[in-house]
Amino acid sequence: AQSVTQLDSHVSVSEGTPVLLRCNYSSSYSPSLFWYVQHPNKGLQLLLKYTSAATLVKGINGFEAEFKKSETSFHLTKPSAHMSDAAEYFCVVSDPGRGNKLVFGAGTILRVKS
Amino acid sequence: DTGVSQNPRHKITKRGQNVTFRCDPISEHNRLYWYRQTLGQGPEFLTYFQNEAQLEKSRLLSDRFSAERPKGSFSTLEIQRTEQGDSAMYLCASSLAGYTGELFFGEGSRLTVL
Numbered sequence: 001a002q003s004v005t006q007l008d009s010h011v012s013v014s015e016g017t018p019v020l021l022r023c024n025y026s027s028s029y030s031p032s033l034f035w036y037v038q039h040p041n042k043g044l045q046l047l048l049k050y051t052s053a054a055t056l057v058k059g060i061n062g063f064e065a066e067f068k069k070s071e072t073s074f075h076l077t078k079p080s081a082h083m084s085d086a087a088e089y090f091c092v093v094s095d096p097g098r099g100n101k102l103v104f105g106a107g108t109i110l111r112v113k114s
Numbered sequence: 115d116t117g118v119s120q121n122p123r124h125k126i127t128k129r130g131q132n133v134t135f136r137c138d139p140i141s142e143h144n145r146l147y148w149y150r151q152t153l154g155q156g157p158e159f160l161t162y163f164q165n166e167a168q169l170e171k172s173r174l175l176s177d178r179f180s181a182e183r184p185k186g187s188f189s190t191l192e193i194q195r196t197e198q199g200d201s202a203m204y205l206c207a208s209s210l211a212g213y214t215g216e217l218f219f220g221e222g223s224r225l226t227v228l
Contacts, residue, residue: 009154034216043118044157044205044219090156100209101147101170102217104156 002027002093004074006105014113019063019078021108023091026072032094033074034102035065039087047089050074061085086112116140118220120206126226127196134192135223139208146189147217148181149205150174157205163189164211196227 007022025031035047048059055067061084065076074091091105119138127133139146144165149157160179161171165186175181178196183189193200203224207217 036219041221043221044207046216049216092156100145101159101162102157103159104149106154107156 002031002095002103004033004091004093004103004105006089006091006108008108009106010109010111012111012113013081015083016080019076019081019085019110021076021089021091021110023074023076023105024072025074025091025093027093032096032100033065033067034092034094035059035063035074035076036090036092036104037087038090038107044090047076081110081112083112083114086110118206118208118218120204120220120223122223123221124224124226126228128228129196129198131196132192132194133196133225134190135204135206135225137189137191137206137208137220139188139206140218141187143208143210143218144186145209145211146183147207147209148189148191149207151203151205151222152201160191160204193225196225198227201225201227 003026005024033050036044038044047063048057050057050067058064063078088107088109090107092102121136147162148160151157160175161181163183178194181191203222205222207219209217
């Protein structure tokens, strides 16, 4: 079965410093991986996706993630945090054998200090 | 494009009552998913439809839960004899079948069972 583990439940950074949100995945075959963001009282929004093309994936708002098969990781990074990045981030794996349903991690809450 | 719409956004009910949530997906999307999200957890898959056919139901979906998508457009999720443990955010998402890509989420319907 597909699964993801987000290694930090909370991350706190100062505005202008780098962001690193960690995710490890487990998959029996080549996975499709995603990062979604959820701002308070807003719907989940796709940040970026990996679907077996380039291993370094660029997303919206300056975020990117690197797929590392040897480490079964898909960490999310951003060079410089902005106050508007404060939200909850979910690492997600798709199960193509079951209607492409998404399996979510538990989430990482990102706090950005001014 | 109005996105995925969910109603009502908030529902407070007493234990034992029935509640129904509605989801209107993006019009050209033939797949529709229901997820449940509790505090501090990532969304958990409940069920999904392709057109009007319900193709998978999670074991989380007890026999008090029923979902329909009668004409392959909007969907309803009904919870009978609500229990306090049903309190959660119920999320709807839609997508195109055969596309290993993003799901588009609504803003959710929050259920509080007193």
